[in-house]
Amino acid sequence: MxxxxxxxxxxxxxxxxxxxxxxxxxxxxxxxxxxxxxxxxxxxxxxxxxxxxxxxxxxxxxxxxxxxxxxxxxxxxxxxxxxxxxxxxxxxxxxxxxxxxxxxxxxxxxxxxxxxxxxxxxxxxxxVLGMTGLTAYVGLTTIAGLREGDTVFVSGAAGAVGTAVGQIAKLLGAKRVIGSAGSAEKVKLLTEKYGYDAAFNYKDGDVRGQLAAAAPEGIDVYFDNVGGDHLEAALAAFNDGGRAALCGAIAMYNTTDRVPGPDNLANIITRGLTLKGFTLASYLHVAPEFQEKMTPWFSGGKIAYxxxxxxxxxxxxxxxxxxxxxxxxxxxxxxx
The missing domain is CATH 3.90.180.10 (Medium-chain alcohol dehydrogenases, catalytic domain)
Structure with a gap:
């Protein structure tokens, strides 16, 4: 020694x-x-x-x-x-x-x-094989209760968690997956590599309008990595009974002023929505289930990263x- x-x-x-x-x-x-x-x-x-x-x-x-x-x-x-x-x-x-x-x-x-x-x-x-992939899986299944045929919206979709969320959602039976990202290159990557059905660049402005155009039939699940105007857009797009897994709020991490909340919170009541925040430490018991699913997905070439x-x-x-x-x-x- x-x-x-x-x-x-x-x-x-x-x-x-x-x-x-x-x-x-x-x-x-x-x-x-x-x-x-x-x-x-x-x-x-x-x-x-x-x-x-x-x-x-x-x-x-x-x-x-x-x-x-x-x-x-x-x-x-x-x-x-x-x-x-x-x-x-x-x-x-x-x-x-x-x-x-x-x-x-x-x-x-x-x-x-x-x-x-x-x-x-x-x-x-x-x-993808560790905490990031587990976060995506827990958010979609345990928190948001993803159902076969759901339409899913993912903010911050080109990040580590977001790229995992989109793929896992499709493998679990989502009908349509939509993502937001911060550049045209990342938007292209989401649709061409990660299986997203549609994606948009939030820097182009009007997140609510872009999501409405990408999801004309509304969304059932929202996986939130961003908060702010993305959460507001999801609240506007939700179908009745929609569910949100609130994982991150990167839009507010570096602000020095108070950030106003969404202007459409009443939709939670009128549409019967469920919004639940989570941190992974409370859901580590899901890890064996995740590994049981992820191992054959990955070895079968179904997971990109x-x-x-x-x-x-x-x-x-x-x-x-x-x-x-x-x-x-x-x-x-x-x-x-």
């Missing part, structure tokens, strides 16, 4: 509005020898995700905010390079939540050993900031 130094990205200040590079700092942390029950892991991929922006605010949420001076935690996948825990041997591929660091040393219980499938990139465990990969742990903040501005297609990752 030997000492080693890890490079970690910490929160230096709470962002006001859009985060900047000055809100973070890169530090070198020296670690001593392994204690019994610990492992040392060299990360291969680190995840950057929209929810992390919310944790940078010191507000009540479903999880504690990041601490000033603390390392940004989140999903990462790596390989064990030293071990003092027989159940997690050297060479094992592990998934964990220790976040933005090139190497991590911690109790073996904080890592989950993953199967290593020849030819399958380890990065997939951080999105995109990755936007930035190289180098020192570029993690840039990757995060680019992701927040929509520069990614599919899942944004840092390759360590």
């Amino acid at each position: 030997t000492e080693f130094t890890s490079t970690q990205i910490q929160l230096a200040a709470r962002p006001h509005g859009w985060p900047t590079a000055d809100d973070f700092r890169t530090v070198e942390v020296v670690h001593g020898d392994l204690e019994p029950g610990q492992v040392r892991v060299r990360n291969e991929f680190v995840s950057v995700d929209p929810y992390m922006r919310g944790r940078m605010n010191d507000t009540r949420s479903y999880v504690a905010p990041y601490a000033i001076g603390g390392t940004i935690t989140g999903g990462a996948v790596g390989r064990v390079v030293e071990s003092a825990a027989p159940e997690v041997p050297v060479g094992a591929v592990v998934l964990h939540q220790h976040g933005w660091t090139d190497t991590v040393q911690a109790d073996a219980a904080t890592f989950r050993v993953l199967p290593e499938i020849p030819g399958m990139p380890l990065s997939l465990h951080l999105h 995109d990755e936007t990969i930035v190289d180098g742990i020192e570029n993690t903040v840039d990757a995060f900031l680019d992701m927040m501005r929509g520069a990614n297609t599919g899942k944004m990752l840092v390759r360590v």
Whole structure:
């Protein structure tokens, strides 16, 4: 066993509005020898995700905010390079939540050993085969109660969750799937690669009007990653008995002023709508069901995916900031 130094990205200040590079700092942390029950892991991929922006605010949420001076935690996948825990041997591929660091040393219980499938990139465990895919599945099934023949609208459809939602919805029997995205290129990708029946560029304006044109018979399910004018558009387009899975509200993550709510909330009453917010931590029990469905879908070539990969742990903040501005297609990752 030997000492080693890890490079970690910490929160230096709470962002006001859009985060900047000055809100973070890169530090070198020296670690001593392994204690019994610990492992040392060299990360291969680190995840950057929209929810992390919310944790940078010191507000009540479903999880504690990041601490000033603390390392940004989140999903990462790596390989064990030293071990003092027989159940997690050297060479094992592990998934964990220790976040933005090139190497991590911690109790073996904080890592989950993953199967290593020849030819399958380890990065997939951080999105379509992992929490991202599970989020999409839970939102559609457990939260929104997707039924065969439903018409589904997905906001932020070209992101990691959105691309999974569209495909899973069709595989579960949705009649029509409609998505919004932030560029003409992403709109084309949704219809040509991800099986969306229709898509539109929300930057063209009038989200309500564009959704009405894309869904002339209305929508039955809304998977919300955006909030704001997209939620308002969905409320206008819902058929009676419509259901919404509220997963994210990226349109409001970086605002500094109070954001007005939709002007058509009365539709919830008159159309008998159900809107339910969720976070994945409360639905991890659905994971075995998801894996039972996703494994044959993926091995059967029925699941497409995109990755936007930035190289180098020192570029993690840039990757995060680019992701927040929509520069990614599919899942944004840092390759360590």
